[in-house]
Amino acid sequence: MASVAATHAEHPVGLKRWLFTTNHKDIGTMYLVFSLLMFFVAGSFAMLIRAELFSPGMQIMKPYFFNQLITMHGLVMIFGAIMPGFVGFANWLIPMMIGAPDMALPRLNNWSFWILPFAFTLMLSSFFMPGGAPATGWTMYAPLSIQAGVGMDCVIFAIHMLGISSVLGAINIIVTILNMRAPGMTLMKMPMFVWTWLITAFLLVAVMPVLAGTVTMVLMDRHFGTHFFSAAGGGDPVLYQHLFWFFGHPEVYIMILPAFGIISQIIPTFSRKPLFGYESMVFATASIAFLSFIVWGHHMFTVGMPAPAEMFFMYSTMLIAVPTGVKVFNWVATMWRGSLSFETPMLFAIGFLVMFTIGGLSGLMLAIVPADFQYHNTYFVVAHFHYVLFAGAAMAMMGGSYYWLPKWTGHMYSETVGKWHFWLTTIFFNLTFFPMHFLGLAGMPRRIPDYALQFTDLNRVSSIGAFGLGLSQLLWVYVVYQTVKGGKKATDRVWEGAEGLEWTLSSPPPYHSFATAPTVK
Amino acid sequence: MSLSFKNNRLSGPLILSVTRFAAAVAMLFGAGSASARIRWNFQTPVTPIAHQIYHLQNIMFGVCVVIFVIVFGVMFYSIFAHRKSKGHKPATFHQSTTIEVLWTIVPFLILVAVAVPATATLVRMENTSDSALTVRITGYQWKWQYSYPGQGISFFSDLSTPVAQIENQEPKNKHYLLQVDHPLVLPVGEKIRFQITAADVIHSWWVPSFGVKTDAIPGFINQSWTKIEVPGTYRGQCTELCGMGHAFMPIVVKAVSQKDFQKWVTAQKALMVASAGGVATTAGSVATAATWTKAQLLSHGKTVFVNNCAVCHQVTGLGIPGTFPPLSAGRTFSAAPAMLQQLRTRGFLTSSGHVVMGPVKNHLRIVLGGIPGTPMPSFSGQLSNADIASVVTYERNSFGNHTGDIIQPSEVAALR
Numbered sequence: 001m002a003s004v005a006a007t008h009a010e011h012p013v014g015l016k017r018w019l020f021t022t023n024h025k026d027i028g029t030m031y032l033v034f035s036l037l038m039f040f041v042a043g044s045f046a047m048l049i050r051a052e053l054f055s056p057g058m059q060i061m062k063p064y065f066f067n068q069l070i071t072m073h074g075l076v077m078i079f080g081a082i083m084p085g086f087v088g089f090a091n092w093l094i095p096m097m098i099g100a101p102d103m104a105l106p107r108l109n110n111w112s113f114w115i116l117p118f119a120f121t122l123m124l125s126s127f128f129m130p131g132g133a134p135a136t137g138w139t140m141y142a143p144l145s146i147q148a149g150v151g152m153d154c155v156i157f158a159i160h161m162l163g164i165s166s167v168l169g170a171i172n173i174i175v176t177i178l179n180m181r182a183p184g185m186t187l188m189k190m191p192m193f194v195w196t197w198l199i200t201a202f203l204l205v206a207v208m209p210v211l212a213g214t215v216t217m218v219l220m221d222r223h224f225g226t227h228f229f230s231a232a233g234g235g236d237p238v239l240y241q242h243l244f245w246f247f248g249h250p251e252v253y254i255m256i257l258p259a260f261g262i263i264s265q266i267i268p269t270f271s272r273k274p275l276f277g278y279e280s281m282v283f284a285t286a287s288i289a290f291l292s293f294i295v296w297g298h299h300m301f302t303v304g305m306p307a308p309a310e311m312f313f314m315y316s317t318m319l320i321a322v323p324t325g326v327k328v329f330n331w332v333a334t335m336w337r338g339s340l341s342f343e344t345p346m347l348f349a350i351g352f353l354v355m356f357t358i359g360g361l362s363g364l365m366l367a368i369v370p371a372d373f374q375y376h377n378t379y380f381v382v383a384h385f386h387y388v389l390f391a392g393a394a395m396a397m398m399g400g401s402y403y404w405l406p407k408w409t410g411h412m413y414s415e416t417v418g419k420w421h422f423w424l425t426t427i428f429f430n431l432t433f434f435p436m437h438f439l440g441l442a443g444m445p446r447r448i449p450d451y452a453l454q455f456t457d458l459n460r461v462s463s464i465g466a467f468g469l470g471l472s473q474l475l476w477v478y479v480v481y482q483t484v485k486g487g488k489k490a491t492d493r494v495w496e497g498a499e500g501l502e503w504t505l506s507s508p509p510p511y512h513s514f515a516t517a518p519t520v521k
Numbered sequence: 522m523s524l525s526f527k528n529n530r531l532s533g534p535l536i537l538s539v540t541r542f543a544a545a546v547a548m549l550f551g552a553g554s555a556s557a558r559i560r561w562n563f564q565t566p567v568t569p570i571a572h573q574i575y576h577l578q579n580i581m582f583g584v585c586v587v588i589f590v591i592v593f594g595v596m597f598y599s600i601f602a603h604r605k606s607k608g609h610k611p612a613t614f615h616q617s618t619t620i621e622v623l624w625t626i627v628p629f630l631i632l633v634a635v636a637v638p639a640t641a642t643l644v645r646m647e648n649t650s651d652s653a654l655t656v657r658i659t660g661y662q663w664k665w666q667y668s669y670p671g672q673g674i675s676f677f678s679d680l681s682t683p684v685a686q687i688e689n690q691e692p693k694n695k696h697y698l699l700q701v702d703h704p705l706v707l708p709v710g711e712k713i714r715f716q717i718t719a720a721d722v723i724h725s726w727w728v729p730s731f732g733v734k735t736d737a738i739p740g741f742i743n744q745s746w747t748k749i750e751v752p753g754t755y756r757g758q759c760t761e762l763c764g765m766g767h768a769f770m771p772i773v774v775k776a777v778s779q780k781d782f783q784k785w786v787t788a789q790k791a792l793m794v795a796s797a798g799g800v801a802t803t804a805g806s807v808a809t810a811a812t813w814t815k816a817q818l819l820s821h822g823k824t825v826f827v828n829n830c831a832v833c834h835q836v837t838g839l840g841i842p843g844t845f846p847p848l849s850a851g852r853t854f855s856a857a858p859a860m861l862q863q864l865r866t867r868g869f870l871t872s873s874g875h876v877v878m879g880p881v882k883n884h885l886r887i888v889l890g891g892i893p894g895t896p897m898p899s900f901s902g903q904l905s906n907a908d909i910a911s912v913v914t915y916e917r918n919s920f921g922n923h924t925g926d927i928i929q930p931s932e933v934a935a936l937r
Contacts, residue, residue, distance in 0.1 A: 056697060057689040064765040064841060130843025130856045137762045143739065144722040144764060147896050149844050150857055231740020237723060238738060272605070274615040302725060303736045304743035307647040311640060318632045325628045326621070332596045333620075339611040340604050350600070354593060361585040368635065370570070370642040371578045373734045374563060377725065377760040441578075442560035443729040445760045448768035450687060452699045457559050 011511070019114075022106030023511060024091045025408075027113050031088030032401075034116060036477070038080030039394075041124070043470055045073040050432075050466035053459050056451055066449035067135030068127065068151075074138030075155065078255065079162050080120055082393050086258040087112075087169050089400055090197050092408060094173060096502035097191045099182025099520065101512045104175040108168050115165040123158035126151030137447055139248070142229035142240040146221050153222070156215045163208040170204035173197055182501070184520035188282070191500050192275060195282050196261030199289045203250045203257075206293075211247040214240065238303050245296035253292045255389060257285060259396030260327060263349050265500070266403050267331050270346035271338030272497035277330040284323035291320050301372045310369050317367040324360055328353065343495070344418030348399025351426050352392060359387025362437065377447075380440025386433045395425065398476060405480065406494045410508040411487035417479045424472035431465030564729040567751045567776075571732030573642045584635060649744045652714035656705070660717075660724030660737035660759065662898060663766025663832060667705045674789045677903055678703045679828050680769045684836055687769075699756040704773040708782035709749045717743045721898055725761035728772055736761055749776040764896075766832040813910065815927050822915025825908045829900065838920030844896065849920035852876045863892050878924050884913050885928070885936050901937065906930035
């Protein structure tokens with residue numbers, strides 16, 4: 001974004017600009033670029049996993065290395081690609097959407113970002129430690145994580161750093177939204193994206209410390225002779241799972257609520273019609289966030305919980321379907337009798353809607369405890385959470401990037417390449433993950449490097465889909481690169497149906513968004 | 522595969538057409554796996570609970586398909602009819618209390634309707650009382666131990682697929698990765714209670730046809746039950762990531778008539794008496810009193826090594842750098858300082874970081890008791906004296922080691 005830099009002489013250039021910047025746009029850009037980089041790092045692990053699973057038998061790696069790959073694929077995608085990606089969107093958009101000049105705590109903002117490269121250097125360096133990266137899965141269940149090599153300690157400290165980064169970022173977002181809105185912008189006039197991030201930020205502040213505490217207990221068990229999770233010393237291995245999932249379930253919503261926000265911005269624009277049921281959208285988001293704290297047990301129905309606890313977690317989990325359903329119905333109602341057009345962001349939003357709902361419905365199936373005993377830890381679960389995290393979170397970010405890229409860069413992207421990116425992603429995504437539902441039903445456990453012969457055919461389909469899905473993402477990088485470099489000049493409003501303060505600024509917007517606050521009626 | 526659709530009234534035709542399409546796609550890729558057939562739903566249920574779960578799954582699937590078709594029927598109609606390119610002018614409505622209340626309450630009622638049968642099944646699943654037989658299942662890295670406390674029988678069940686098949690040097694047989702040396706034998710028509718636990722990390726015992734999946738957790742004894750309706754062989758796998766051998770600890774259950782089960786119990790008891798210390802070994806009924814020749818020790822030792830040690834230390838004995846030390850003298854090994862210290866104090870690592878063959882007694886003690894704080898487990902409960910004597914003899918005379926040591930089962934017995 002050299003053109004942005006050229007128009008403002010008052011800030012440093014070159015490396016110093018990025019190291020010392022306190023500007024929300026520069027920091028947003030760094031978050032987004034970092035997230036894209038991590039998306040490819042973790043994606044390349046997925047390619048290796050699918051290559052090994054192309055045929056039964058061990059082909060290109062040892063089981064131990066396979067387990068390291070699945071662990072790091074999960075950790076890097078979640079903490080490196082999805083979470084920083086959404087923080088990037090928040091940085092770029094929240095000040096522009098609420099009519100503020102910048103984030104409330106700009107220097108903190110700089111620090112939140114710059115922790116990340118160090119944290120991930122530490123996390124990825126675990127591959128080169130004696131014993132390699134943790135081979136425990138991203139859930140790091142004790143006592144398996146107590147057995148692991150030094151790589152586990154690298155990951156534990158990296159998680160501490162990421163936790164600090166996330167909590168600081170979240171505090172910054174809360175403070176910005178609550179204090180820096182333009183005159184007249186009441187809470188119930190905020191764009192949905194701002195609302196979803198406000199709620200997400202509270203979730204982050206609530207649960208990241210729980211994860212930090214939990215991995216610290218693992219660290220203590222590993223090196224300082226405690227027995228929090230070791231039954232032989234009077235500890236409780238199941239306690240780890242309760243703590244982890246008390247973090248883990250809100251974490252799932254941390255990764256999906258901002259996606260809801262992005263979709264709620266895109267669909268009204270291309271339907272040329274206001275969002276249906278704004279108030280119910282806000283309340284649905286808040287209810288989902290509240291419920292996320294009381295459903296963690298559904299990740300561990302098979303640990304031997306008493307029946308009343310299983311019933312409680314079953315009912316509370318099923319309840320989530322109600323506000324989630326409300327959101328999906330509202331989006332469809334927004335499109336209903338609109339004046340629809342199908343530019344790339346809208347395609348991604350519709351793709352999100354259909355495929356996220358598939359993931360939501362399989363989630364409802366997983367909530368049914370007796371049936372969960374069959375689905376649990378099979379490929380059915382792998383299919384389910386990729387439908388919500390890839391088709392949900394990642395595709396929402398893809399759609400969001402096409403939607404705001406003209407605003408951010410001042411250039412229109414290539415609609416042709418964008419559409420190719422959408423269709424290839426959608427086709428290959430389904431080719432990769434739809435067969436996994438059937439593999440899971442038929443009895444293939446997840447996290448295995450080798451499988452019985454009856455699973456061969458569907459695994460082949462899945463692997464071919466995965467390679468296609470991975471390659472298709474290069475188109476995204478290409479189109480982003482092209483748009484940043486140049487292209488047709490974008491208008492200020494960019495889209496015919498776009499509503500909101502960010503579209504009143506020039507494209508690209510000035511270095512400091514709103515030097516004087518606009519008034520919202 | 523069409524068998525699995527017998528109960529699926531709601532969605533049968535839809536899935537069948539998907540089935541045909543997917544089967545056609547699969548044929549394109551199926552060159553190497555002509556014997557394998559694709560299954561699109563749960564494995565055939567053979568217990569009352571598994572039938573109920575199958576039924577629940579089909580109800581849920583049907584409900585989900587109906588909701589999906591309605592919601593996206595509306596959406597795709599809108600995409601078709603309300604396009605800007607067709608000149609459709611946008612409406613301006615953005616709320617409707619009636620419809621919003623309606624689509625909050627209707628899904629809630631649907632949920633209540635499916636929660637009722639789910640709760641009923643759950644209550645039945647949790648009732649482990651009035652069982653005729655108790656089986657205790659213990660998960661180890663990476664094998665299962667089955668005990669029948671009432672019958673005094675106990676044995677280990679190990680993967681029996683040869684390493685050569687896993688490493689693609691031999692063609693894979695029909696039950697690749699789903700076969701064991703000693704299957705769990707159960708009678709049909711009786712309520713059987715499982716008590717499930719683990720010795721090291723968390724495992725999970727799953728037989729899909731029974732609808733039983735229960736985590737095996739160290740320090741806990743989880744209970745579940747089953748009542749098998751049809752004799753046959755049923756296969757499952759460990760479903761909780763438990764380390765590098767996670768994919769290689771299958772479950773095989775042979776369900777037999779009650780008469781055959783009694784016969785099997787009698788035969789097993791005789792075997793238990795014959796084998797040493799009441800531990801039925803991976804070698805079956807090997808006597809321990811006799812003196813063994815070096816050749817016997819080496820050949821039996823190799824089998825024991827491949828079944829118990831090779832997952833970590835590798836068939837080549839070269840281990841894995843950083844975690845699992847090589848067993849070959851002269852090789853270097855570096856890992857966490859605590860682990861290196863454990864090896865040094867036992868005399869198996871020089872100060873320069875090279876592996877050496879330490880004293881025989883320490884070697885035997887490591888195998889018997891494990892090394893606390895490292896992944897090396899205790900084998901005293903899993904292997905007989907003869908097994909341990911053989912495997913230690915094998916290790917000290919293979920992988921480039923030439924100590925010439927010959928260890929007799931009596932020496933192991935003396936250290937127990």
